[in-house]
Amino acid sequence: MIKRKNNALVPYLLSYPLLIIYLTFLTLFASQANVYAQEGDSGISTDPAIIAQGKTMFEENCRACHAVDRKVVGPALKEVYNRKDLAWITAFVQNSQKVIESGDQYAVDLYNEYNKTVMTPFPFLKDEDVAAIVAYIKDQTENAAVAEVAEGGEGAEVAAADEGSIPSNYLTAILVGLLIVLILILAVLGLIISVLTKYLREKKDLDEIDREVVEQKFGLEKVLKSPGFLGIVVFIFTAIVVKTIIDGLYTVGVQQGYAPTQPIAFSHEIHAGQYEIDCNYCHTGVTKSKNANIPSANICMNCHSAIKTESEEIKKIYAALDYDVATNQYGPNQKPIEWVRVHNLPDLAYFNHSQHVNVGGIECQTCHGPIEEMAVVRQYSNLTMGWCIDCHRKTDVNTVGNEYYDKLVELHDSKDALKVKDIGGLECSKCHY
Structure with missing residues (x-):
């Protein structure tokens, strides 16, 4: 017989989902330990x-x-x-x-x-x-x-x-799965309450206290104040906060999608895409230097001293070079164009463009994405250490016609292609001074 006088039946039963969730987590941790x-x-x-x-x-x-x-x-x-x-x-x-x-x-x-x-x-x-x-x-x-x-x-x-990390979408799936399970549990409990209440109402031998509990009406205020409901709210709030913190930690130092406004509107979509100008024509250091370098305004003038001279954006180049269109003369008051850097690696990381482009044969799009389709340049890849390491694990070394690698390929002695990781691509000192 039910002997609870002051506690409502519905809030009492609704306190079970929290207990079930706790037991679920304990089971998960126990199974992980049993691995x-x-x-x-x-x-x-x-x-x-x-x-x-x-x-x-x-x-x-x-x-x-x-x-x-x-x-x-x-x-x-x-x-x-x-x-x-x-x-x-x-x-x-x-x-x-x-x-x-x-x-x-x-x-x-x-x-x-x-x-x-x-x-x-x-x-x-x-x-x-x-x-x-x-x-x-x-x-x-x-x-x-x-x-x-x-x-x-x-x-x-x-x-x-x-291996070794839990992507954000996995965490989201876990939380959604737990929420669905919780809703199902509540639905089952609601059905149980309904059936149990109906059964108890039909009984004739209930004492006054039990009858009072069975006949009591559902009160939303009591449910909202019940320990079970408050526990569920606290659990969901804590889960959302933890997920938000984890997502935030994964984005520290990551500038993927960064597309700053430049002092002069330059479109790669027009130059590299529509007119198919080779990247090396403007970025002259990409095959022989650590840096790809930002093109000088003089490179722009190879074409724009005669092309689209009336454009307001081109006039900004003329102003930087103190160039007179009428006389085709450069004045003494030249100043650099203050381009905003888009791709930033931390100072502790070493990256050499010539090693990747000239020796490795890596295409620009591998790291920079479909640059020929960008009207405004943005950081396409996340450029994290994990992203670089993953590339080194999967990328074949370009050994064709390179005598430097002949002996190394022979010593490797494997039917698999020689990967970057096989030639020290995962060594810390390769990228960190």
Whole structure:
């Protein structure tokens, strides 16, 4: 029998969704924690998510010196988990010199075998990171043939590049999914309340207190003040705030879409698109310099000393050059045009246009987008470090006709194309001084 006199039935039942949501999150966190418990007899995880995570970290940190099936700079890692236990492997990866100095015989033998070369320490790799790498090595060892086919496709590279972050659209989908689940729960509870109330009203043996609870009318004010409703509101508000903060953090320093107003309206759509003027004609440093350089006004005058001389925008160039159209003479009061820079990399990042355009053969549109269609130049790509690294992972090195790479291609000895990451494209010092 129901013994609640002062609490309304509907608000009481509406307090359950919050409890269900909390239990859902606890279940999610518990399942995430149990991922590391999904291990085989060797104590190494067989969970696909852990293996995928291990593959990403192996590609980023280990592949330059190690392969699973063959000796490269360091030993082949096939069945390394059978040679030493996971704790030893973790200690060696994080600081191999410390293990060697401890007198460990296996570590000392490796040190002597490889000409007393100490492996680069990886102190930033946590124990679970190393465990994930070992899980990937074990998977590659046991499924070598399948893994070889899988790694040959572009999809595997893209998947590896996307590991380690939760895009904003995923967070939005999660929140929408939770909201839909909450609405369904409320609908089910409403149906249960309706059926239960109808059933109780038909009973003849209810005492006065129970009858009072059953006969009470739905009160919106009571629902709005109920702990369940307030908890739901707080939860939704907190989720929106957290998502907004995360979205904001992802956009710090990102100027994608930035299109400032320039002192002179210049249209790439007309020049590069309609008249098909080569980018190199104006941006003369793109094949031989770190910077592509902003064209000087003299380059503009190669055409506009005779073309569209009546244009108000062209007259701004004349004013900057102190140029007299009638006499075709330049005066002494010249001043630079104060163009607004569109693409800005942080000072700590090094980028060389000539290396990418002249050596790498990268098209302008790869980074700058359909520049030939832009009436006003905007930053097309986000130019984040992750964006650059993803490009280095997927882009083939242009080795044709370049003797510099001949020996490197021979040493690479793989049916796969040589990627930028294979020639140090993921090394920190490549882009950071």
